[in-house]
Amino acid sequence: MPALYDGLILGSLATLDVAHGYGEIADGALGWRDGLLSFVGPRETLGGDPGQLAAEVIEADGWITPSLVDCHTHLVFAGDRAREFEQRLQGASYEDIARAGGGILSTVRAVRAASEADLLRESLPRARALLADGATTLEIKSGYGLDFDNERKILRVARAIGDALGIAVHTSYLAAHALPPEFAGNPDGYIDAVVEWLPRLHREGLVDAVDAFCEGIGFSPAQTRRVFEAARALGLPVKLHADQLSDLGGAALAAAFDGLSADHVEHTSDAGVRAMAEAGTVAVLLPGAFHVLRETKLPPLDAFRAHGVPMALATDCNPGTSPLQSLRQAMQLACTHFRLTPEDALRGATVHASRALGLQDRGVLRVGTRADFVHWRVRHPAELGYWLGGQLADGVYAAGRRLA
Ligand code: NIG
Numbered sequence: 441m442p443a444l445y446d447g448l449i450l451g452s453l454a455t456l457d458v459a460h461g462y463g464e465i466a467d468g469a470l471g472w473r474d475g476l477l478s479f480v481g482p483r484e485t486l487g488g489d490p491g492q493l494a495a496e497v498i499e500a501d502g503w504i505t506p507s508l509v510d511c512h513t514h515l516v517f518a519g520d521r522a523r524e525f526e527q528r529l530q531g532a533s534y535e536d537i538a539r540a541g542g543g544i545l546s547t548v549r550a551v552r553a554a555s556e557a558d559l560l561r562e563s564l565p566r567a568r569a570l571l572a573d574g575a576t577t578l579e580i581k582s583g584y585g586l587d588f589d590n591e592r593k594i595l596r597v598a599r600a601i602g603d604a605l606g607i608a609v610h611t612s613y614l615a616a617h618a619l620p621p622e623f624a625g626n627p628d629g630y631i632d633a634v635v636e637w638l639p640r641l642h643r644e645g646l647v648d649a650v651d652a653f654c655e656g657i658g659f660s661p662a663q664t665r666r667v668f669e670a671a672r673a674l675g676l677p678v679k680l681h682a683d684q685l686s687d688l689g690g691a692a693l694a695a696a697f698d699g700l701s702a703d704h705v706e707h708t709s710d711a712g713v714r715a716m717a718e719a720g721t722v723a724v725l726l727p728g729a730f731h732v733l734r735e736t737k738l739p740p741l742d743a744f745r746a747h748g749v750p751m752a753l754a755t756d757c758n759p760g761t762s763p764l765q766s767l768r769q770a771m772q773l774a775c776t777h778f779r780l781t782p783e784d785a786l787r788g789a790t791v792h793a794s795r796a797l798g799l800q801d802r803g804v805l806r807v808g809t810r811a812d813f814v815h816w817r818v819r820h821p822a823e824l825g826y827w828l829g830g831q832l833a834d835g836v837y838a839a840g841r842r843l844a
């Protein structure tokens with residue numbers, strides 16, 4: 441007789457499948473078949489000897505949580521910006537460096553000079569690091585190409601990372617990230633090009649969502665709106681780098697387009713928060729960028745809570761503002777800087793992050809969802825938002841397959 445489960449893992453579960461708390465099942469069992477969870481409950485209710493029920497049985501001491509979901513990264517890039525980090529420590533601001541042609545544009549130069557194979561070789565270790573620390577779903581943005589061929593190159597590398605590692609990669613088209621030198625003085629002309637490239641890249645299956653950088657050193661709300669309209673015409677969801685350095689009403693703009701998320705949101709106003717609540721737009725907090733830029737303006741955390749806006753967490757892994765290669769580390773930074781509880785941080789990096797990608801099939805441990813889970817070497821799940829560094833993941837699984 442074939443086994444009931446392809447695999448069973450036995451240990452303490454934090455299912456997160458509850459409104460409050462970790463959804464703890466102290467002596468639990470998780471069973472899966474064909475990549476989906478088919479048993480979640482106390483071990484004693486399994487109804488038989490695990491060895492007879494499953495082809496593979498794992499005895500886990502420690503805790504099992506849903507796999508982490510990193511819903512905002514720019515991890516496909518070439519080079520680094522350590523020199524610029526130094527300049528900032530000597531007093532230059534992020535905006536000063538961007539206006540002088542450094543910042544995002546210096547990474548654009550490095551990406552344009554790299555072959556597709558080079559770009560994959562440089563980027564893959566970052567994705568591997570995120571995976572090793574528990575993330576099996578990654579969002580990856582373009583935005584360092586700023587012309588058709590180079591935006592395409594980044595998105596192709598993002599897909600190749602998913603194939604190489606067996607993880608789920610969701611791509612976002614972020615050509616409206618900075619103004620390339622070819623369009624200096626002509627941002628509206630650049631937006632024309634951004635809008636023209638989108639359907640061509642979408643036809644190649646390279647775009648899952650559309651993003652923009654709405655900021656004084658990025659694009660105006662009117663320009664962002666044009667990009668969003670192009671996304672809507674193709675039925676693509678939008679998200680936005682909103683209100684990171686100043687309040688341009690970005691969060692409300694994302695909400696007006698039923699955005700999946702508004703990200704950064706340090707300067708979002710109360711009206712912006714209310715618009716997000718009404719539209720169901722998730723707030724994606726990026727404590728890595730907050731930390732590295734030594735920001736002091738906190739996102740409106742109390743307002744998000746009061747209006748029931750879900751708060752997701754992501755690494756924002758990028759060479760300029762957040763050279764962060766662990767989502768668990770982002771959880772720790774969110775607890776320290778934003779006073780999230782470790783439980784909020786874990787929800788932010790799982791169930792709310794899934795929602796920020798429009799995904800309902802992961803982020804909790806529930807029968808019928810993907811068998812994406814991590815076995816952590818911890819005594820309590822609060823440790824996941826507590827340790828700085830270290831190696832806590834003992835096994836990282838996606839669709840029931842061990843990837844790390
Ligand atoms: O999310 N703010 C815009 N984009 C990135 C930074 C990109 C860069 O500096 O390379 C961010 O912080």
Ligand code: FE
Pocket residue numbers: 512514681756758
């Ligand atoms: Fe970002």
